[in-house]
Amino acid sequence: MAAAQCVTFKLFTIISIIVCLINACGGDQQEAELRDSDKNYIDYYLKAKVAFEEKDWPALFDYVSTSIHEYESVRRVKVSCSQLCKKGGTYQDITTEESKLILNLIENSHCIRSCLSKRLKQTPSNYEVDKAFKLLEPYEYLLAAAFEIGNLKAAANAAYTLYISNPELNNDKLKRFGDLEGFDESLFVNYLEKSYEVSWDKILDLYQKEEFKKLINVIEETLSEVEEETEKCRSLCDYDLLNFAENDTALHNVLSRGLIENIKCKVDCKRKVQTIKGYFIENFVRDLFDYLQFAYYKVKKIKEAAECSLTYLLFTADDKRQKSNLKYYLQILGQEDLSPRKAYVETTRRDNEEAAQVFHLKEIEAQTLKKRSEEEIVSSFNKRHGLSIYANGNELKGENHIVVDGLLNEEECNALTELATAYSSVAEKSEHKDYKKEVLTVGDAVQMALRDKKLDILRVEKYLEVVEKARKFTDLYFYLDGKIYYSLIELTTKNSKDLEYCDSPESSCADSPDITASLFLESESEVEGLVKPNCGRMIVQKLGHRVSPIQNSNRYFIKMEFSFNRRSIHQTIQNSLSLFNSVRKMENMEEKENFLKIVQEDHLEVFKREDDLNGTDRFVVDNVLDEDTCKLLIDLADTGSLVGDGYPGMESRTSPHTNSEFFAGMTPKRAAELVKEKKALKEAVTTYLRKSERSRQIAESYFTNGKKQIYFDYTHLVCREAIEGAQNNRQDLSHPIHADNCVMQKDKTCIRTRPAYVQRDYSAILYLNGDFEGGKFLFANQNFTTQALLEPQCGRLVGFNAGHYHGVLPVTKGRRCAVAMWFTLDPNYDELNRYTAQEILDEADIVKAMGP
Structure with a gap:
């Protein structure tokens, strides 16, 4: 009883502190507003939107320019306050790690707000305006206003800033200036350019010229700037946590989603910081150490070269070439005590801890969601029947x-x-x-x-x-x-x-x-x-x-x-x-009604039937998954999809079908192994298996009418992602027109023979999202002209005869995820992968039940 009272008291204490902190933050803001009523970037931005609607271009230019300037000023103060307010371990009497993490983050947010109230005349806060700045909408207004008032230089720079942020999406904005006389793209200014972005070309140039002493100086300076920018980015994530709390009054969301979003925000800083001139260079920091170790070697600083190799291996531990370099350096140095750079040891440790925190918190969230979903689904079924x-x-x-x-x-x-x-x-x-x-x-x-x-x-x-x-x-x-x-x-x-x-x-x-x-x-x-x-x-x-x-x-x-x-x-x-x-x-002469009955019972929606799709043996139904389930499966794909999975010999992240996209996939067995390794949620993998099985049932009821059983031949959770900067004048498809059980010939006929997967009779695709550009699914005629186009969206299931011609239009922006399934009527090809996955999950349960 005493233990229960202790837990209850601690929970009450946590909630009380959170409520107190959130209320206190609001109080500081109100006090600041009373002290000064001067305009801030939010006021100027809102006035800019009004000016745009009224087509008052001079006013728009002034308002949006001032808003951008003030926003950057406030951002610098936010960074400064965030770094000043970093804390750790304040609540040592709280026993659970997630409680300490929550309380420290919210206390930091309160400290940041208090700091801002002292250093700014007014503490600005508007979730929608801040979101608009993150999406660079003010630069769209700046481009429009500058162009209309004849300030072509400012307009060109705004266009270039937008182009660098997303080359594919904003290419047309820049083109009209590149064609104007006297405008040289090399002179354009990126208003948001990071100091080290200009270093990348310089590093490559110095490396080619073998000017290694200069190269060392530039790389060391770049690493310092990247580290500083990363810390600024991470600091702003703590400020955003309080914004999340103020815009979501549900306490459980602050304790779960808010905290997860905070950590994900920090993890995402890598992408933001390592995007160089519009292109994300995934291993930017790691590759800098590769250049650096070689440069130190060339100037005969072997100890520094060895330290750089050790630091490189923090990022990619199994790199054979770098291990060979290190072995060579150690042979020269003898048994000298060496270690990677301390800052990067800490960085990798921190990144691993944050990944574990996200996993733990998402597991709690998934359990809550599962319980709520179970109750809702059973209740819905009972009510219906x-x-x-x-x-x-x-x-x-x-x-x-x-x-x-x-x-x-x-x-x-x-x-x-x-x-x-x-x-x-x-x-x-x-x-x-x-x-x-x-x-x-x-x-x-x-x-x-x-x-x-x-x-x-x-x-x-x-x-x-x-x-x-x-x-x-x-x-x-x-x-x-x-x-x-x-x-x-x-x-x-x-x-x-x-x-x-x-x-x-x-x-x-x-x-x-x-x-x-x-x-x-x-x-x-x-x-x-x-x-x-x-x-x-x-x-x-x-x-x-x-x-x-x-x-x-x-x-x-x-x-x-x-x-x-x-x-x-x-x-x-x-x-x-x-x-x-x-x-x-x-007897009823309605051979597809069984399928429609199943669809109706599960609250699915028949989106398109055979007549709509210009062909037989094909269907589309919606609502097979809800948004939460789609997100759960996309998160699973993020956890451990393998590059080029399903296509042996792939060594790069580009798709096997196009050089303009990344491709990664995950089989059920791979997913189950991640659970065993405690890298993925069992709930997510179980959902992967169950929802793909439900898709098989729907396909079976439609295609065989209950006369025959269809079996899985292969199941694959896959994502295709557009490569920024690789979409210009693109002519290829994300997946060329093909059929799933035959070999395509030059005359566009398709012969059902090996090495094709001739055992496949039906195919299905269960989409997980639609928030990307391009990527439509198409049914094709034998001459490769289009029969029907389908827009992917969460929960949409497309089924068709495996011999039908089909393909995927290019994904030009974002990432497209789906569960791809192939079915067979031959039980000899029943997918062993799925049974193995279930056995691994069952084995993991047994181990968990036995304890350490």
């Missing part, structure tokens, strides 16, 4: 039990008991030796309804419909849309003792099913037991556990058993269900 929870795990003394009402009404219960009675009568008289007189299996029900015409087909349909509803409920309640498989379905009148299963993990229970369910068709009030039978009531027990048995009662109920293992599926059940569905649809 009229179900209600009669008793849950708490009432049944175990989280593995659930009792739900409402799967059948009285009329439906009566119809199924009549079906069982009719079957018993037919079975008694039948010469078919395999018919079980007291148990109606799915296989027998389908055979007798379709072949022998001795059972009412509508009652059999209700039988199959309710067991599928029961499976879906069980699936959702325990596994949040994870796939479980039928291993037994029986409509029985046997004694209720058959409901008893092992409730211990002993070897005697080895054959117990993973999940059992019993759905009652009759109500009885006289029996003893914790749960009484009732029409439409279902008892579900997970992992072979047992609820209190109800003795001495013969009654009708449906007994179901489910397995987690797809290989354990009862093939007779699967074949019978497929056969029944096929025949029913053939």
Whole structure:
């Protein structure tokens, strides 16, 4: 009890301090505003927007110029205050690391605001205006105003500033000045140019000229400037945390998303700082040390060269060439004690810690999201089907039990008991030796309804419909849309003792099913037991556990058993269900309605059908994923996608299909290994597997109409990213027109032969985002002209015959992520990768349960 009170007190203390700090920050700001009402960059920017609407170009030029100048002044003060307010370990009595981190960051933010209130006449704060400055919108206004008033030099410089920030997007803005007489692009000024940007060309020039002493001086100066700019960038992230708090009043968001965004902001500083003249040079600092070690070697400063090699290896530990250089230097120096540069040892340590912090905090956020999603999904399913929870795990003394009402009404219960009675009568008289007189299996029900015409087909349909509803409920309640498989379905009148299963993990229970369910068709009030039978009531027990048995009662109920293992599926059940569905649809002559029914039940939206797509065997549905799930999977891709994954021999980040894009991918097995290494969230990898499986189910219902099962051949989480500066006059595609199971010929025919993946029958793509430019999916005619174009967006699933011609338009800005899937009708090609991934996840759970 004392421990609980201590935890509660500490939590209360944390929240109180946060609220106090946030309120205090607001107070400082109000006090500053009372002291002085002078205009600041926010006021000038808002006036500039009004001037633009009124086309008052001179006023616009003055307002936006002043706003930019004031913004940069305030930014310098923010950096200064942020660096002044850096703290660490103030709250030593708080035991959890995330609590210390939160409190220190928010205290720093408060300190920054107090510092600003003392050093500025007014403390400016406007989230939307600050966002506009980050997007460089003021320079768009400056360009327009300068051009209209005839100040072409200022207009050209504004255009050049925008061009450098994004060469592809803003190339046209600069072109009109490059064509004017007297304008030389080499004379243009980048208003936002960092001091060390001009050094890069100089470094390359000095290296070519072999002027190594000058080269050393320039590189050392550049490293210092990069380090200083990085610290400025990181300092502003702490200021932004308070802005986040002031614009999101939900405390849990400040404690979770705000903190994650703060750390991500600091991680993103690498990209901002190492973008040189519009191009992100990923290994900019590392490569500087490569040039530096060589320059020191050439001037015979071997110790300094060795230190630079050691520092280089902090960034890329397995670089063979650099290891060879270091070995050579050490042979010359002997056993002299050497180490990398201290500042960069600290930098890499800090970067690793921040990555671990993001992982930990995102794991907490994912768990919260998962719990909320589970509750919402189960609630939505229950409401849609009229179900209600009669008793849950708490009432049944175990989280593995659930009792739900409402799967059948009285009329439906009566119809199924009549079906069982009719079957018993037919079975008694039948010469078919395999018919079980007291148990109606799915296989027998389908055979007798379709072949022998001795059972009412509508009652059999209700039988199959309710067991599928029961499976879906069980699936959702325990596994949040994870796939479980039928291993037994029986409509029985046997004694209720058959409901008893092992409730211990002993070897005697080895054959117990993973999940059992019993759905009652009759109500009885006289029996003893914790749960009484009732029409439409279902008892579900997970992992072979047992609820209190109800003795001495013969009654009708449906007994179901489910397995987690797809290989354990009862093939007779699967074949019978497929056969029944096929025949029913053939009778109705509506062979695609099964697909549409599944889509409607899952709240999906049919975006385009075959007629819209100018071809058969293709579909598009939306809402397969929500925004949170898409973000979770994109974050997974960020965690450990492999460059060129799926294309052996790739050694660069460029795509195998174009030199204008980066390409990286991740298989389910790779994702599971990241969980084992504690580099990825299990929730994300499980979602990857489950949502791709759901996509397979949708594709199967559409393409085979339930007649055949389709299997995964390959699953791939992939991202394509436009390379800045490589989009000018681009003529190629992100992925050229092709088909997935044949070899394309020069005459544009495609032959289904090796080395193509001839086993592939169907393909599908589940998109994760749409916030990029270009990258539309296209269906093509045999002459490579366009049949249909599709815009990717989160949750959009595109399915098509693997032999159809298709491609991807160039991604010209941003990154395009999706889960690509290929399916086969041949079970011999069933993707082993997915089973291995699940085994790795299960093994990780066992290790976690055992503890250290």
